[in-house]
Amino acid sequence: MMDTPTESLTNEPTPPSAPAEPPATDPAAVRRAAWAGLIGTALEQYDFVIYGTASALVFGHLFFPDVSPAVALLASFATYAVGFAARPLGGLFFSRYGDRLGRKWVLVATLLLMGGSTLAIGLLPTYSQVGLLAPALLVACRFFQGFGAGAEQAGGATLLTETAAPGRRGRLASLVMTGAALGTLLGAVAWMLAQSLPEDALMSWGWRLVFGSSLLVTLAALVIRRRLTESPVFQEFKEQHEKPKSPVGEVFRHGRRPMLLALFMNVGVSAQSYTYQVFMASYLVSSVGVDASLVPKVLMIGAACGGIGAIGFGILSDRVGRKPVYSAILLALVLLPGPSFIALNTGSPVAITVTMIVGFVLAGQGAVGVQMSYFPELFGSRYRYAGVTLGREFSSVLGGGVAPLICASLLTAFSGSWIPVAAYMTLMMVISLVAARMAPETLDRDLTAVTDATATRPSPTADSGRS
Numbered sequence: 001m002m003d004t005p006t007e008s009l010t011n012e013p014t015p016p017s018a019p020a021e022p023p024a025t026d027p028a029a030v031r032r033a034a035w036a037g038l039i040g041t042a043l044e045q046y047d048f049v050i051y052g053t054a055s056a057l058v059f060g061h062l063f064f065p066d067v068s069p070a071v072a073l074l075a076s077f078a079t080y081a082v083g084f085a086a087r088p089l090g091g092l093f094f095s096r097y098g099d100r101l102g103r104k105w106v107l108v109a110t111l112l113l114m115g116g117s118t119l120a121i122g123l124l125p126t127y128s129q130v131g132l133l134a135p136a137l138l139v140a141c142r143f144f145q146g147f148g149a150g151a152e153q154a155g156g157a158t159l160l161t162e163t164a165a166p167g168r169r170g171r172l173a174s175l176v177m178t179g180a181a182l183g184t185l186l187g188a189v190a191w192m193l194a195q196s197l198p199e200d201a202l203m204s205w206g207w208r209l210v211f212g213s214s215l216l217v218t219l220a221a222l223v224i225r226r227r228l229t230e231s232p233v234f235q236e237f238k239e240q241h242e243k244p245k246s247p248v249g250e251v252f253r254h255g256r257r258p259m260l261l262a263l264f265m266n267v268g269v270s271a272q273s274y275t276y277q278v279f280m281a282s283y284l285v286s287s288v289g290v291d292a293s294l295v296p297k298v299l300m301i302g303a304a305c306g307g308i309g310a311i312g313f314g315i316l317s318d319r320v321g322r323k324p325v326y327s328a329i330l331l332a333l334v335l336l337p338g339p340s341f342i343a344l345n346t347g348s349p350v351a352i353t354v355t356m357i358v359g360f361v362l363a364g365q366g367a368v369g370v371q372m373s374y375f376p377e378l379f380g381s382r383y384r385y386a387g388v389t390l391g392r393e394f395s396s397v398l399g400g401g402v403a404p405l406i407c408a409s410l411l412t413a414f415s416g417s418w419i420p421v422a423a424y425m426t427l428m429m430v431i432s433l434v435a436a437r438m439a440p441e442t443l444d445r446d447l448t449a450v451t452d453a454t455a456t457r458p459s460p461t462a463d464s465g466r467s
Contacts, residue, residue, distance in 0.1 A: 032224065033163045034172060037156035038179035039221040040111055044152045045183025046190075046217055047118040047145055048083070049299070050210050052278035052404070053191050055080045056285070057292060058207050062126045063135045069286075070412055074405065079139050080278065083146030084401020090150025091393035095248050095386035106385075107155045108225050113148030115218030117141050122211030153180075153372075154389035161376040162233035162384075166444040167318055173372035174314025177365045181307025184277065184364070186217070188300035195293050233381060233447045247386035255387045257454045258378040261439050262371075262391025263398075265326070268432030269367045270399030272333055272425050276302075276359035279404040279421075280344070287416055288347055298349075298356045306360030310369030322374040323441045329367045330433040336362065337422035345418070377442035380450040399428060 060072030094106045121141045127134045156176045164172040190210045197206040281295045317325040343351040379387040410420040442453045
């Protein structure tokens with residue numbers, strides 16, 4: 001039975017938050033915010049997808065050539081995990097400024113850091129050229145790539161949720177994940193073009209062009225983001241309240257409950273999302289034996305369907321509520337891993353494509369599309385950016401960051417059996433489903449309120465924040 005919108009973690013009654021119109025928003029500003037969120041997240045996902053695909057296809061040979069193929073794959077996924085380990089550090093750093101200086105400043109800074117790091121990867125020397133220095137430099141670039149991504153999606157989600165009018169937050173904020181789908185699609189296209197090159201050309205300079213191409217996406221996103229205006233909710237808060245001295249500190253003092261909810265609600269989704277997007281690519285090639293050229297095509301189709309799914313679930317959450325839509329998606333994901341591997345192991349291109357479409361629509365973009373409005377609505381206005389960032393990024397490390405590495409390790413440890421991998425995916429999703437059932441409904445709550453959606457009474461932050 002569904003919980004009522006006013007239930008909190010302790011099941012104590014909470015006075016419902018009356019839907020309130022945000023301060024007046026210029027329609028042009030709404031469009032710029034939508035494009036900024038979409039294009040910026042497209043860059044983040046593009047960077048991560050081309051890196052994840054390179055980890056599965058070429059990095060083992062280029063940067064870890066003196067070990068067995070299985071160990072090289074593990075080493076490649078370990079460097080992939082480094083980017084996720086850096087994300088909460090970037091989140092901690094940028095969150096301090098997102099709730100003090102504004103959302104726009106952080107979104108421009110993270111964009112430049114991500115794009116620059118990805119471009120640098122394409123310029124790196126390989127192991128055959130400089131030895132151990134090559135994987136060390138790769139790890140460093142991956143760290144800064146993750147550091148910049150640490151506040152990217154949270155910033156876009158917060159800006160769009162605060163900019164949209166009640167009744168439209170879900171659909172507008174879900175554009176962030178449509179941008180992620182676009183990034184995955186572009187990354188798949190880039191690798192399809194690279195794989196059309198002769199093998200020696202791909203391994204010498206073709207892979208470098210893939211990473212260098214991120215410069216085009218970076219410049220396009222930068223042009224749009226420089227024209228952004230701050231969200232009306234943040235502008236009103238800045239006029240009526242003192243700036244928080246330490247938004248991160250206030251999250252840990254007063255916003256632990258919604259932050260932990262966001263963390264556990266995302267950890268399983270993140271694990272499954274990056275298992276489908278990254279681990280499945282290597283599994284299809286190394287274990288199922290499909291042609292490597294099929295992988296980018298499947299990723300491209302899955303991403304396109306996932307982007308549509310994100311908007312669809314965002315609109316649905318505006319109509320029936322965040323909690324029931326999110327809970328239903330997570331329940332489906334609890335049941336999905338076993339049937340997914342059975343379908344993948346048939347080797348049928350049709351079965352593989354359908355499986356990846358379902359994975360992208362539900363885990364890759366659908367569930368996260370609902371998060372884009374759900375998570376900002378969980379927090380009060382004083383530390384919203386910091387709260388969303390910390391909840392999402394710490395869970396990304398525990399979920400998506402280590403998922404490909406854990407899955408590859410389980411596959412190796414159990415002689416190629418997929419059953420432990422499926423069990424791991426299911427267990428992680430059960431954690432998120434339990435957290436989702438404990439969360440309150442937040443549909444159209446007043447985003448100018450300084451109290452969290454989980455609060456049963458005004459928090460100390462509400463009083464201390466007034467000027």
